Amino acid sequence: MTRAFPWSRLGIDPTSDAGAIRKAYADALRATNVDEDIAGYAELRRARDQALWLAKQADREEEEDNFGLGDLDDEGGWNEGDWDGDDGAWDVAPGIQPPLPGPEPQLSPGQLRTQAAWKELHGVLYPDGEPSDEAVTHAELDTGLAALDALLIRAEEADLAEHDALDDALAELFARTWPRSAPFVEPANTAFHWLDEAGALEERPALRFLNQRLKGMRFHEKVQQPDHPLHKAWTELSRPGKAGMLDRLKVKRVEVDKLLVGIRQRYPELESLLDPQRVASWDRDGALEGSPDGTGPNVVRWIFILVLVGSFLARLGSAMSERDNSGDQPSEAAVAEALREANFVVATSAIFGEGTDVAAVRKADPPFAYQLRLAMGQGATPDAALAFARNKAVQSAEVAEFDALVALAELKQLWLFAAIGSREQCRQVLEGDFQSQPLELDKPQRAREIQLLRQLLDAGVLGHRGKAAERTLSVPGWMIEEAMERTGLGPEALGAALRDPAHPERCRVELALRTAMLKQPGRVPVELLRWL
Incomplete structure (x- = not known):
C-alpha cells in the first residue's frame, strides 16, 4: 500500500500515537544532514507537524496544544527551511506561521502581544522590509529593545516549548540580520544563556555565528x-x-x-x-604570528636564513657599518626584519618551488604576498606555509574566473586523491583544513600542485579573504550518472554519501564528481564549478 504525505516522509503508517510520530521523526532526522539538505529537513519538519496535527484531530477529547507561536511544535523552530531564505519563513512573526490544515488556533492576549513585539523587532532589523547593514538609529534601538524585552518576558512566563521556540527564532533572526542586530544580541544571550553552548558539539548553527561575535564584542569592551x-x-x-x-x-x-x-x-x-x-x-612588515618558541626549521633552513640575515646586515649602511667595526651589535629591529624577510623567502619556496622569485610573487598578487608575510612571522615552517596557501586557494573560489576555477577544481581533485586512504584527512580536505594534519603528495602530484598554485597566483586571486557560508548546490544528472558509474553506487547510496560528511564513501563520491566535472568543465554551471 502506498502511503500518502506526511506518513510517506516519516516512513510509518497513519497513527494517532504522537510518541510514534516523534520517534519516526527522530529516526528520519538522524539520517538527514541538516546542513547540506535544507529542503529535505524542511519537508521532514512539515511532515512531522502535519502528522501531529492529524493525530490531535483523531482524539477530539484532547485539547489542541498552543504554545503561542502558531504552528511551531514542542521542539520549537520554523516550519519551513531554517536557512534557505527562499520561502519567507524569516519574514513573518513566529506567531503567524502559515497554518496547517484545520481550524485556525485562537491566540491568547499574551500570544497576541508576543506577535506584535515580534513584528516590531522584525521591522527594526528589516527596515522597509529589506536587509540592511546600516546601524540602527537611537529611535530604532529604543523600539527594538522594548520589543525584545516583551519577547524575553514572554519566554520567561511561557512553558518550555514556547520558551525554546522563541530562543531558536531570535537566534536565527539575529544571525540573519547581523551586524544590524548587534545591540540586541547581548540581552538575548543574558536571557537564554547562548554562550553556554559555545564550543559544544550540539551548538546550533546560528549560535556558532553569534557566539563568536559576542566574544568579540566583549573583548572590544575589555580592551x-x-x-x-x-x-x-x-x-x-x-x-x-x-x-x-x-x-x-x-x-x-x-x-x-x-x-x-x-x-x-x-x-x-x-x-x-x-x-x-x-x-x-x-x-607594513607584518605582525608576528605563529609560535616563535616552536620547533623551528631544519638545519638547512637555518643556514639559509643566517646567510640572508648576514646579507641584509651587510647592506644596513655606513652608520651601521661603523658601529659594527667598533664592536656594537646590530639592533634587534634589524635582526627581526632580516628574519622576517628570510622566513618569507622560505615560505614562497615551500609553496611555489625552489628558486621562486619573491619579487615576482609580490608583483603578481600583492595582497597575498602581504598576507603570507604576516601569517609566517618569524616562527613558521614550510609545511605551515603550504597549508596557508592551500587554504587561500580554497577561499579564492569566491572571485576566481573560469580558468582559475578549473585550476582550483583540479587542485581539489589532486588533494582528495592524496587523502583517499584516510577518511579523517578526506574530511579535513573537504572542509579546507590543511593544518590539523599535513597532506603528503608524491613528486608528480607536488609538481602539478606547484603549477596550479602558480596559475592562481598569476590570476591574482590568492589574496582574496573568503567568507564562510552555507550553500545548497544542484548537481546535473549527467554528473550524477558518471559518479555512480565510477563508484558503483546506486542513487540512494550516492545521495546518502553526499548528505553525510562522515559517510565511508563520501571521499570516493566527491572525487568521482570532480573527475566528471573536469572532463567537461564547459558543461558545468559556474556556481557548481565555484563551490563544489
Whole structure:
C-alpha cells in the first residue's frame, strides 16, 4: 500500500500515537544532514507537524496544544527551511506561521502581544522590509529593545516549548540580520544563556555565528579599559593617520603585534574599528604570528636564513657599518626584519618551488604576498606555509574566473586523491583544513600542485579573504550518472554519501564528481564549478 504525505516522509503508517510520530521523526532526522539538505529537513519538519496535527484531530477529547507561536511544535523552530531564505519563513512573526490544515488556533492576549513585539523587532532589523547593514538609529534601538524585552518576558512566563521556540527564532533572526542586530544580541544571550553552548558539539548553527561575535564584542569592551594589557596598543591603532617615531616609542611593538594577530585570528571584524592607515604604518612588515618558541626549521633552513640575515646586515649602511667595526651589535629591529624577510623567502619556496622569485610573487598578487608575510612571522615552517596557501586557494573560489576555477577544481581533485586512504584527512580536505594534519603528495602530484598554485597566483586571486557560508548546490544528472558509474553506487547510496560528511564513501563520491566535472568543465554551471 502506498502511503500518502506526511506518513510517506516519516516512513510509518497513519497513527494517532504522537510518541510514534516523534520517534519516526527522530529516526528520519538522524539520517538527514541538516546542513547540506535544507529542503529535505524542511519537508521532514512539515511532515512531522502535519502528522501531529492529524493525530490531535483523531482524539477530539484532547485539547489542541498552543504554545503561542502558531504552528511551531514542542521542539520549537520554523516550519519551513531554517536557512534557505527562499520561502519567507524569516519574514513573518513566529506567531503567524502559515497554518496547517484545520481550524485556525485562537491566540491568547499574551500570544497576541508576543506577535506584535515580534513584528516590531522584525521591522527594526528589516527596515522597509529589506536587509540592511546600516546601524540602527537611537529611535530604532529604543523600539527594538522594548520589543525584545516583551519577547524575553514572554519566554520567561511561557512553558518550555514556547520558551525554546522563541530562543531558536531570535537566534536565527539575529544571525540573519547581523551586524544590524548587534545591540540586541547581548540581552538575548543574558536571557537564554547562548554562550553556554559555545564550543559544544550540539551548538546550533546560528549560535556558532553569534557566539563568536559576542566574544568579540566583549573583548572590544575589555580592551578599552585602561587596565587591559593591550589597551595602549588598541588606543594607538585607533588614532587617525600614520604612526610617527614618537608614537612608536609610547607603545611596545610586541603588544601591537599581539593585538593584531589576536583579533585577526579570533575576531576579524574588530579590525574595521581600527584606523586602516595607522594599522598599515605599524603592520607594513607584518605582525608576528605563529609560535616563535616552536620547533623551528631544519638545519638547512637555518643556514639559509643566517646567510640572508648576514646579507641584509651587510647592506644596513655606513652608520651601521661603523658601529659594527667598533664592536656594537646590530639592533634587534634589524635582526627581526632580516628574519622576517628570510622566513618569507622560505615560505614562497615551500609553496611555489625552489628558486621562486619573491619579487615576482609580490608583483603578481600583492595582497597575498602581504598576507603570507604576516601569517609566517618569524616562527613558521614550510609545511605551515603550504597549508596557508592551500587554504587561500580554497577561499579564492569566491572571485576566481573560469580558468582559475578549473585550476582550483583540479587542485581539489589532486588533494582528495592524496587523502583517499584516510577518511579523517578526506574530511579535513573537504572542509579546507590543511593544518590539523599535513597532506603528503608524491613528486608528480607536488609538481602539478606547484603549477596550479602558480596559475592562481598569476590570476591574482590568492589574496582574496573568503567568507564562510552555507550553500545548497544542484548537481546535473549527467554528473550524477558518471559518479555512480565510477563508484558503483546506486542513487540512494550516492545521495546518502553526499548528505553525510562522515559517510565511508563520501571521499570516493566527491572525487568521482570532480573527475566528471573536469572532463567537461564547459558543461558545468559556474556556481557548481565555484563551490563544489
